[in-house]
Each structure stands twice: as structure tokens, then as C-alpha cells.
Amino acid sequence: MDFVTFFALAIPLVVIAIMVIAHPSPVYSALFLVLTLFLLAVYFLFLDAHMVAALQIIVYAGAIMVLFLFVIMLLNLQSDTQPTPRRGLGRAAIIGGVILVAELGLLLQRSSSERAESSLPENFGTVEALGSQLFTTYLLPFEITGILLLVAVVGAVVLAKR
Amino acid sequence: MVPISYHLILSGILFTIGVTGVLLRRNIIIIFMAIELMLNAVNLSFVALARHFGNMDGQIIVFFVMSVAAAEVAVGLAIILLVFRGRETVNADELNLMRW
Numbered sequence: 001m002d003f004v005t006f007f008a009l010a011i012p013l014v015v016i017a018i019m020v021i022a023h024p025s026p027v028y029s030a031l032f033l034v035l036t037l038f039l040l041a042v043y044f045l046f047l048d049a050h051m052v053a054a055l056q057i058i059v060y061a062g063a064i065m066v067l068f069l070f071v072i073m074l075l076n077l078q079s080d081t082q083p084t085p086r087r088g089l090g091r092a093a094i095i096g097g098v099i100l101v102a103e104l105g106l107l108l109q110r111s112s113s114e115r116a117e118s119s120l121p122e123n124f125g126t127v128e129a130l131g132s133q134l135f136t137t138y139l140l141p142f143e144i145t146g147i148l149l150l151v152a153v154v155g156a157v158v159l160a161k162r
Numbered sequence: 163m164v165p166i167s168y169h170l171i172l173s174g175i176l177f178t179i180g181v182t183g184v185l186l187r188r189n190i191i192i193i194f195m196a197i198e199l200m201l202n203a204v205n206l207s208f209v210a211l212a213r214h215f216g217n218m219d220g221q222i223i224v225f226f227v228m229s230v231a232a233a234e235v236a237v238g239l240a241i242i243l244l245v246f247r248g249r250e251t252v253n254a255d256e257l258n259l260m261r262w
Contacts, residue, residue: 006164010172017176017199021183026191033195040202047213052221059228064198064235071239072191075246093185097178104174108167120216130221138222145229152233159240
């Protein structure tokens with residue numbers, strides 16, 4: 001990824017992510033979040049993570065955000081009209097965030113021992129390579145993830161049916 | 163080529179936006195979306211580091227993070243629906259039953 005691509009993706013990413021938390025209407029927030037996830041998928045493509053980029057669009061932008069929009073519509077939410085009453089907390093959040101990012105930048109600047117990028121294997125990030133690792137080295141975590149999803153499905157149905 | 167620190171700083175910025183959203187907004191659904199934003203920021207650093215070291219383990223962790231996020235959203239939104247049915251509100255400040 002060269003610098004032009006990086007900034008062409010990173011600047012909209014940050015602006016839209018701020019819109020997610022700044023927009024008063026939850027529906028707009030959800031749609032901005034979809035846009036953020038799409039941009040991240042493109043970003044992943046530039047980082048040679050093809051499978052992850054496809055999953056990002058299918059799972060996040062496809063499944064999870066539809067769930068969000070469904071719930072927003074079910075609840076019939078209006079925009080927040082009253083501002084948050086605790087101004088102090090907001091200011092603390094912003095100041096803390098700026099300090100965190102500054103510290104991160106300083107830390108990364110100090111760690112000058114930038115290793116050269118390792119050469120990539122032939123099929124890095126493809127469905128085949130990811131799948132074969134997932135079903136051999138990571139078989140047990142994969143099975144546990146399956147059980148976790150089953151528990152989540154059962155839990156969601158039980159909770160929503162009550 | 164962009165050095166790895168650029169990706170990590172972008173990831174940190176996105177994570178911070180998520181934390182700020184959780185602290186600033188009072189609507190539980192938007193707080194939930196900010197949590198998704200944080201998960202994605204972490205995914206970004208995983209993918210960037212996987213690319214940097216030429217090792218696919220990071221991408222597999224991202225796969226697991228995504229499935230955990232899906233499970234979390236399904237259960238979390240069911241809880242939000244249930245709370246809304248009982249209390250008729252999604253404002254986190256009004257849900258103070260278990261506050262000390």
C-alpha cells in the first residue's frame with residue numbers, strides 16, 4: 001500500500017467513523033457504520049487479506065448491520081433531541097482520546113527498530129490458505145466458535161421470545 | 163510502502179473514536195455500534211501485523227473476532243429489545259437499576 005492509497009482510505013475512514021458517533025439519528029449512524037466497514041474491507045484488500053475482506057462485507061456489512069437496522073426499526077427510535085447532560089464526561093473522553101493517540105504516535109516513533117516487511121508466501125490471505133489453516137492448526141477453536149454461535153442463537157431466541 | 167506504524171496509528175484513532183462514542187452517547191444502540199467500531203479497529207491492527215510479518219495467524223484471529231462479534235450482537239440486541247419492552251427507553255442513563 002503506498003502513501004496515496006493509505007491517505008485516500010484513512011482520511012474518509014476517520015471522518016465517517018466520527019460521523020457514526022456524532023450523528024443524532026441512529027439510522028444514519030448505522031448507515032455510516034456500514035460505510036466504515038466497507039472502507040475497512042477495501043483497506044484489508046490492500047493488505048493482502050482477501051478472505052477477511054470478503055468476510056467483512058458478508059458478515060459485518062451484510063448480517064450484523066441488518067440486525068442493527070431491524071432493531072432500530074422495531075424500537076422506532078427518534079433522534080436524540082436532548083444533549084447529553086454530563087458535559088464533563090464528554091470533555092474528559094475527548095482529552096483522554098487525544099492523549100492516547102499522541103502517546104501511541106510517540107511510542108511508535110520511538111520504536112525505530114522497524115523490521116523490514118517479511119516476504120509473503122505464495123497464497124497469502126486466500127480462501128484456500130486460510131481455510132486449510134483453520135481446519136488443521138485451528139480446528140479446536142473453530143469448533144468452539146461453532147458452539148459459541150449456537151449458544152448465541154439459542155440465547156437470542158429465548159431472550160426475544162420472553 | 164507505508165510503514166506498519168501508520169496502520170497501527172489509524173487503528174488506534176479508530177479505537178479511540180469508539181471509546182469516545184461509548185462515553186459520550188447515551189443511546190444504547192449507538193453505544194453498541196461504537197463497540198463494533200472498536201472491534202474493527204482491533205481487526206485492522208491484526209490484519210496489518212499479519213501482513214507485516216507474513217504470517218496468516220493474525221487473519222485467523224480476525225475470523226474468530228468476527229464470529230464472536232456476531233454472537234455478541236445477536237444476544238446484545240435481544241437484551242436491548244427486552245429492556246425496551248420493559249422500560250420503554252434506550253437511554254443508558256435511565257437504566258440505573260443496578261447502579262450503586
